[in-house]
Amino acid sequence: LSLPAVTSTDSTIAKPLFQELGDPAAGAKVLYTEWSAVARTDVVSNTGTETLFIWTDGDVPTQMEPFSGNLEDMASARGFIGYVPFGLRPSPERVLCIGPGGGLDVLLALLGDAKSIEAVELNPAMQNVVDRYRDFYGDLYQRPELGPGLIIDEGRSYMQRSTRQFDVIYFALAKSATTQQGGMALVDNYLYTEEAFDAYWSRLSDNGLLALVFQNPALTDRCLATMASALMKAGLSGDDIAERIAYMNISPEVFASTPYQFLLLLSKRPFSDDERDVLKLLGTGYQLRYAPGVAEFPPYANVRGVSSGTEYAAALAARSDYLTRVEEGGPLVRLDLSPVTDDQPFYADLAPGLNPMLRPILNFSLWAGLLVILGALAWVAWGGGVLRPESRVAERLRGGVAPVAYFAGLGAAFMLVEVALIQKLVLVLGYPTLSLTVILFTLLVGGSLGGLLANRGTPDQAMARLAWLGPLVAVYQVVLALLAPVVGAMVLGAPVVVRVAVVAAAVLPLGLLMGQPFPSGLRWLGAHAGSWVPMAWAVNGVLSVTGSVLAAAGASIGGYRFVMYVGAAMYLATCVVGWWWARANEAVVPTPALEGLATLVANTDEDVQTVAPLEEDGDQSGE
Structure with missing residues (x-):
């Protein structure tokens, strides 16, 4: 399918690739498209350059340089900002490249005389792309320095499962390009969290260097604040961190020529005097935002005087250009650069509070849920399937509140727990698609078995079991929310089959418990008021959609653990309502x-x- 050419430059309306296709000066043309379970991947050519650009979902470009296989032909790339880490610490023994895409990062490592390179790419479509264009880029991934070639895996999970130390950990534009105002602000990213930087720090050799390339200054600053927060929690002081970081960017006049614009470095040891001289020399070609003993300017030098990452983030966000409107016509607000965690991994969401892009979706889903609930109550009040036809309208309405609330609560609560679980366990399983598949399949299997258990005894007995089932579900959810990261860390190095088995074993009992309240309620209605069953399905289905949006909004504001707690509380309250409703009507219906x-x-x-x-x-x- 061809992509539309869009002339708008508003990233909330058109993705960057669409904008390029709509710009006659760019001369962009889609040469090849590959689909995968992760994303759509497009290979695009542009007027005036032989470089090909590989776009993931029209948002994040990666470069594929024409390469004959002779490294000396690419010597000019040593003047590229992405080469700085390898010029500063040449001849690294082992390099980890996360998200190398078209191979530019690997090429830079080879120019730096890297002896061994592990290139880990999340998008499985990239393998077919590089195979198709192997002659164009010199079959880079088949060079002996790369061993197994391109490794398809989630980069951080792969690194944490590895027992090796790396001299350079390098990634550029990993899910971060052009995302400040775009839809990717709502996408979780586990590469730039406190827990991630703690893991990078532990995997760096004594002479190791972490190198991150960005296209957006605010995202780079947030990454710096998150990095500082992780290191301070690991025991380093602000002065220790100040001796180990460097931050620079290319000239703004050439921003349009490349997405490789900002470079952030973290050294395992303090930069040496010789390295500081190199950084000083780099200042003649790049803008140094911070380098120890060379360019210590506020707000970046403020790391020496702060006691937490949150305090440092506030200092970075105090810049005048970070006071902006995150939505058209909205008030001026200061960008949120606070440290990011695995529990709230929305690194690209710089809007304080609830992201404006999520508000219309949330409002629509809330109104849809409310209208369905009100419609169900109106149907009950005016005599639709009433339990007591002789009762008055007010009495019928009161009698319908509990069952409507019961089925609505089950729909919303189930999705709150499901969405949070998928995100909490994604790093354990190592791949987003695998996490989605395993969690969803296990919950459905457990729910099916729970449905069988709900058929035991009479309908009244099934509803009576809610008295202990509700508290048990709530407690299990809270325990799972607390222990998931701990158990995940314990099995992270195990084979994927073991990790899948552990996750399935933890989630299956939850599915078994969560799968009983809904069929129990349907059994009770089928026995006592069969005409209510379609209403129960309708309310539950619509509120399930509302629940998924509430999960995203709740995670954005309070984190996924908070969402799990809300889901547990909602399950407990819903089961109490269901138990009371059935008990109040069993003697008269x-x-x-x-x-x-x-x-x-x-x-x-x-x-x-x-x-x-x-x-x-x-x-x-x-x-």
């Missing part, structure tokens, strides 16, 4: 079949004065 039997007996036996409802086990009372 006969099943339709038994109502007919009672009428038959009354018409054929004039001596019968009263007919009590029969129990489902066949017992009866009355004359």
Whole structure:
């Protein structure tokens, strides 16, 4: 399928690739497209350059340089900002490249005389792309320095599972380019969290260097604040950090020529005097924002006087150009550069509070859920499938609140827990698609088995079990939210089969418990008020959609653990409502079949004065 050419430069309307296709000066042309479970990948040529650009979902470009296979032909790339880490620490023994895409990062490492390179790419479509263009870029990934070639895996998970130390850990534009105002601000990113920087620090050799390349200054600053926060929690002082970081950018006049614009370096040891001289020399070609003993300017030099990453982030955000409007026509607000964690990994979301892009989706889903709930209550109030036809409108309405709330709460709560679980366990499984598949499949299997258990006994007995089922579900969810990171760290180095088995074993009991309240409620309605069953399905289905949006909004504001806690509380409250509702009606609501039997007996036996409802086990009372 061809992509549309869009003339708008508003990234909230058009992705960067669409903008390029709509710009006659760029002369962009899509040469090849590959789809995968992760993203759509496009190879694009531009007028005036032989370089090809590989776009992931039209958002994040990576370069593929024409390469004959002779490194000396690429000697000019040593003047590129992306080469600085390898010029500063040449001839590294082992390099880890995360998200190398078209191979530019690997090429720079080879120019730096790297002896061994591990290139880890998340997008599986990239393998087919580089195979197709192997002649164009000199079959870079088949060079002996790369061993197994391009490794398809999640970069951080791969690194944490590895037992090796790296002299350089390098990644450029990993899910970070052009995202400040775009839709990717709502996408989680586990490469730039406190826990990630703690892991990078532990995997660096004593002479190691972490190198990060960005296209956006605010995102670079947030990364710096997150990095500082992680190191301070690991025991380093502000002065220790100040001796180990360097920060620079290319001239703004050439920003349009490359997305490789900002470079952030973190050294395992303090920069040596010789390295400081090199950094000083680099200042003649690049703008040094910070280099120890060379360019110590505020706000970046403020790291020496702060005691936390949050305090440092506030100092970085105090810049005048970070006071902006995050939505058109909105108030001036200061960008949020606070440190990012695995529990709240929205690194590219710089808007304080709830992201403006999420508000219309949240509002729509909330209104849709509310309208369905009100519609269901109106249907009950005006006599639709009422339990007590002789009751007044107000009484019928009061009687309908509990069942409507029960099925609505189950729909929303299930999605809150499901979405949070998928995100909390993605690093354990090592791949987003695998995490989605394993968690969803296990929850559905567990829910199916829970549905079988819900068929035990009478409908009233099934609803009575909610008295202990609700608290048990809530407690299990809270325990899982607390222990998931701990268990994940314990099995992270195990083979994928073991990790899948551990995750499935942890999630299956939850699915078993969560799968019982909904069919129990349907059984009760089927026995006592069958016409209510479609209403229950409708309310539950729509509120499930609302719940998924609430999960995204809740994670953005309070984190995924907070979402799990809210889901646990909602399950507990919903089960209490269901238990009370069934208990309050069990003595006065006969099943339709038994109502007919009672009428038959009354018409054929004039001596019968009263007919009590029969129990489902066949017992009866009355004359």
